[in-house]
Amino acid sequence: MSRSNELTKTAGAFDIRNVIGVLLGIFGIILTIAGIIGLSPDEAERTGGIDANLWTGIGLVVAALVFLVWARLRPIRIVDDAAASGSVGSSGSGSGSGSGSGAEAD
Amino acid sequence: MEDIRLDAQWVDYLLIAIYFAFVLGIGWFAKRGISSSIEFLLSGRSLPAWVTGLAFVSANLGAVEIMGMSATGAQYGMPTMHYFWIGAIPAMLFLGVVMMPFYYGSKVRSVPEFMRKRFGTGAHLVNALSFAIAQILIAGVNLFLLGTIVNRLLGWPLWVALIVAAAIVLSYITLGGLSAAIYNEVLQFFVIVAALLPLTLIGLHRVGGWDGLVERVSGDGMLGAEQLNSWPGQQLSGFDNPVLSVVGIVFGLGFVLSFGYWTTNFVEVQRAMASKSINAARLTPIIGAFPKMFIPFIVVIPGMIAAVLVSQLSEFKQISSTAGEAAAQAQTGVNYNDALLLLMREVLPNGLLGIAIAGLLAAFMAGMAANISAFNTVFSYDLWQQYVVKDRPDDYYLKVGRFATVGACIVAIFTALIAGNFSNLMDYLQTLFGFFNAPLFATFILGMFWKRMSATAGWVGLVGGTLSAVIVFILAETGVLDLPGQGAAFLAASTAFVVDIVLSVIVTFMTTPKPAAELRGLVYSETPKTDFDDPNEPKPPIWKRPAPVAGVALIMVIILNVVFS
Numbered sequence: 001m002s003r004s005n006e007l008t009k010t011a012g013a014f015d016i017r018n019v020i021g022v023l024l025g026i027f028g029i030i031l032t033i034a035g036i037i038g039l040s041p042d043e044a045e046r047t048g049g050i051d052a053n054l055w056t057g058i059g060l061v062v063a064a065l066v067f068l069v070w071a072r073l074r075p076i077r078i079v080d081d082a083a084a085s086g087s088v089g090s091s092g093s094g095s096g097s098g099s100g101s102g103a104e105a106d
Numbered sequence: 107m108e109d110i111r112l113d114a115q116w117v118d119y120l121l122i123a124i125y126f127a128f129v130l131g132i133g134w135f136a137k138r139g140i141s142s143s144i145e146f147l148l149s150g151r152s153l154p155a156w157v158t159g160l161a162f163v164s165a166n167l168g169a170v171e172i173m174g175m176s177a178t179g180a181q182y183g184m185p186t187m188h189y190f191w192i193g194a195i196p197a198m199l200f201l202g203v204v205m206m207p208f209y210y211g212s213k214v215r216s217v218p219e220f221m222r223k224r225f226g227t228g229a230h231l232v233n234a235l236s237f238a239i240a241q242i243l244i245a246g247v248n249l250f251l252l253g254t255i256v257n258r259l260l261g262w263p264l265w266v267a268l269i270v271a272a273a274i275v276l277s278y279i280t281l282g283g284l285s286a287a288i289y290n291e292v293l294q295f296f297v298i299v300a301a302l303l304p305l306t307l308i309g310l311h312r313v314g315g316w317d318g319l320v321e322r323v324s325g326d327g328m329l330g331a332e333q334l335n336s337w338p339g340q341q342l343s344g345f346d347n348p349v350l351s352v353v354g355i356v357f358g359l360g361f362v363l364s365f366g367y368w369t370t371n372f373v374e375v376q377r378a379m380a381s382k383s384i385n386a387a388r389l390t391p392i393i394g395a396f397p398k399m400f401i402p403f404i405v406v407i408p409g410m411i412a413a414v415l416v417s418q419l420s421e422f423k424q425i426s427s428t429a430g431e432a433a434a435q436a437q438t439g440v441n442y443n444d445a446l447l448l449l450m451r452e453v454l455p456n457g458l459l460g461i462a463i464a465g466l467l468a469a470f471m472a473g474m475a476a477n478i479s480a481f482n483t484v485f486s487y488d489l490w491q492q493y494v495v496k497d498r499p500d501d502y503y504l505k506v507g508r509f510a511t512v513g514a515c516i517v518a519i520f521t522a523l524i525a526g527n528f529s530n531l532m533d534y535l536q537t538l539f540g541f542f543n544a545p546l547f548a549t550f551i552l553g554m555f556w557k558r559m560s561a562t563a564g565w566v567g568l569v570g571g572t573l574s575a576v577i578v579f580i581l582a583e584t585g586v587l588d589l590p591g592q593g594a595a596f597l598a599a600s601t602a603f604v605v606d607i608v609l610s611v612i613v614t615f616m617t618t619p620k621p622a623a624e625l626r627g628l629v630y631s632e633t634p635k636t637d638f639d640d641p642n643e644p645k646p647p648i649w650k651r652p653a654p655v656a657g658v659a660l661i662m663v664i665i666l667n668v669v670f671s
Contacts, residue, residue: 043455
């Protein structure tokens with residue numbers, strides 16, 4: 001058990017917050033562009049005249065930023081430095097990790 | 107059934123493709139953390155509470171929940187809220203506050219394993235086998251629904267859709283194990299919200315806001331304003347008498363069915379077991395309760411909107427109120443289960459449509475992935491390691507876990523074909539839960555708080571309870587008992603619960619109890635309070651302690667019940 005406990009710290013280094021942030025961000029940007037291009041008359045009839053793509057797109061970009069900023073402000077800390085360098089996260093998560101106490105953020 | 111072709115365009119397919127790239131990418135990334143069976147099957151017990159909490163909700167937010175609850179919303183309206191506010195939240199809070207310390211604190215790797223430690227192999231074998239079989243069946247149901255949707259939306263043949271979907275689930279679980287399943291569940295949660303929240307808001311805008319919805323629902327000429335109040339919910343429970351209806355919903359759905367499901371179902375408990383400390387494990391279902399209480403607003407409400415906004419569906423509802431559902435479906439080509447798809451087609455522009463399709467496909471796959479990832483743990487640890495091949499090195503069981511995943515996906519494809527022959531999936535699942543879960547809950551709760559309860563009582567109670575549920579079900583099916591709606595499922599579960607308790611008590615007094623020394627961590631009175639705290643960790647602040655947070659959730663759900671009664 002004790003050996004696997006050390007390894008678990010590296011399993012946590014793959015930070016899901018960055019993945020959520022990047023995916024929602026990509027979705028948000030595509031929808032925002034679709035919203036700026038505008039709706040066809042048929043689509044406008046469906047939504048009752050609201051540019052739903054634009055508003056959802058903006059909402060998603062904001063949500064994406066919240067996750068990316070959260071991951072940046074409260075990074076996951078890792079006990080084992082050697083294991084940490086082999087772990088993967090998106091580029092934003094690197095700065096705070098890799099050293100410090102055993103406690104993870106949240 | 108008629109096709110409901112959604113007018114998907116390249117931007118929609120682009121969004122769906124990006125999503126699937128992320129799903130498979132997560133499996134691939136999660137693979138790097140895996141070097142032992144405990145990491146593959148329990149995520150190495152390393153995840154924070156908000157991740158496991160969202161996964162806890164998502165694992166249940168599969169095809170049955172989303173399509174089934176919006177369908178029930180279209181049919182009955184607000185009483186559907188009971189499946190969330192009465193049928194889920196109290197049990198989730200109870201699991202976190204009362205039962206989780208035993209599951210996590212006893213260091214078992216599965217719910218059946220707790221059964222083995224407390225009651226020995228008799229009860230364990232019954233529990234492990236029935237759970238494994240039920241998971242394969244339910245995985246098949248999820249897969250079938252997924253295949254049907256792909257078939258009707260995109261026109262792919264059912265068997266192609268089944269195989270492609272199973273292959274995607276298989277690839278990310280065999281690669282990344284439970285971590286991949288959990289991470290994908292968390293991701294799926296946000297994609298579903300991103301799809302269903304705009305759908306609900308645009309739908310509300312189209313019917314003239316909340317007031318417009320209230321006006322159109324109460325003036326629909328059928329159930330009318332009854333659909334706007336959650337209580338007493340006679341249509342839902344099937345009881346004419348309002349008092350009986352409330353009792354039926356609170357005891358049948360709220361107590362026996364829901365406590366049985368949420369507190370003993372390893373699919374759910376496994377998410378909490380993957381968390382990093384006993385406090386995080388207890389917080390998992392409690393944190394999950396907060397999103398859970400608001401999910402009906404983006405699932406049930408769209409169903410209600412669809413029933414008044416989409417002309418095909420309101421026509422179906424009109425005809426079925428006089429001539430029955432079969433005739434209505436024959437004339438209109440749709441039924442209640444199509445509510446969400448019809449609303450998507452009615453109100454979503456291209457772009458949002460892509461996100462909505464991705465969200466639905468994600469939900470169906472995640473439901474199946476949850477079943478499979480719980481199945482492979484029980485199969486590897488509780489069946490294979492316990493009864494077939496013991497005492498091998500760990501990487502042997504890691505391999506067994508991967509093979510079990512492949513086997514389960516293949517079997518699920520065939521179960522999906524069987525599930526296609528059952529017309530009402532919700533009833534079918536309720537029945538399964540009633541058979542297995544209600545007696546399990548009775549046995550667990552007695553076993554955790556009554557140290558005298560003997561090992562024999564454990565398995566006798568389980569078998570007797572399950573059999574009594576089956577007998578009630580057969581009596582109801584053959585017409586000996588006449589109970590409409592969900593009445594038969596409620597009664598079967600309640601009977602199983604009572605029979606289990608009575609048998610357990612009788613058998614206990616006829617047999618010898620386990621020695622008290624073997625019950626530490628398993629029975630409340632034999633476990634020192636300090637066992638329930640995390641060693642080496644400071645006492646968490648009040649907003650991270652299970653009981654106070656659960657109290658807040660309970661107050662919120664009571665307020666919701668009052669506001670929408």
